[in-house]
Amino acid sequence: MNKDFYQFITTKNESLFSAIIHFNVENLKNYKETNSNNKTIEKLYPYIEQDFLNTYFKEKSCIHNPDFFTYWNYADETKRLLLLDKESLSQLILRFGITIHAKEISLIIKRDDVLAIKKALGEENYFYALSRAKYRLNKLCDFYKNKNQQLDLITRILQNGQNALFHCTTTWEKELKTFFINKYKEEFPHLTTLMQENNETIPEDKKRLIWLGIKKILIKEVNSSWLPYFN
Helix, strand or coil, X not given: CCHHHHHHHHXXXXXXXXXXXXXXXXXXXXXXHHCCCCCCHHHHCCCCCHHHHHHHHHHCCHHHCCXXXXXXXXXXXXXXXXXXXXXXXXXXXXXXXXXXCHHHHHCCCCHXXXXXXHHHHCHHHHHHHHCHHHHCXXXXXXXXXXXXXXXXXXHHHHHHHHHHHHHCCCCCCHHHHHHHHHHHCCCCHHHHHHHHHCCCCCCHHHHHHHHHHHHHHHHHHHCHHHHHHCC
């Protein structure tokens, strides 16, 4: 909980504040429906009164109600990844993986191999790999190029994209990690396994580079409308 942060975004970044409200309300509703006897919900989602929400949307005066402030500290930008929809998160993982393997993709010239990778990535993602992708994350390409070399290229693209996202979640609270794992274990099995094991460590400067790369790919290549959430 970071009251200074919330006071700032209510006046300077209403898009982010509204997204946080809607995220909590929607997940509170879902948890109350599926975990009616589970007391841990009180730890994750403070109860947000309907009267309070009405007050916010009509008068923008919510910063005076301490019950609003969520368990998660959204001042940590990485935690705002949960505000993304599944499609955007999937595309972020894929585009990051494509970016760090773009040079390798561009070396594929045999017709059948080109058709196969174009089908696997999608036409738009394939042409992204051949164009601006190889100029995006040069400092990270060397870090990832030797990872999982025993796997085929498509698998490496997907796993290394998830690996990058994992390194953005290592400081999250246990409750938040559990929530993320339960929500995305089917869509991102490699990522959720990494989060459960949490046994891969890298230098902090590399983590910083990865996070900056994630933001760049999200805003420049996935959807620029997410900019207010990460600016």
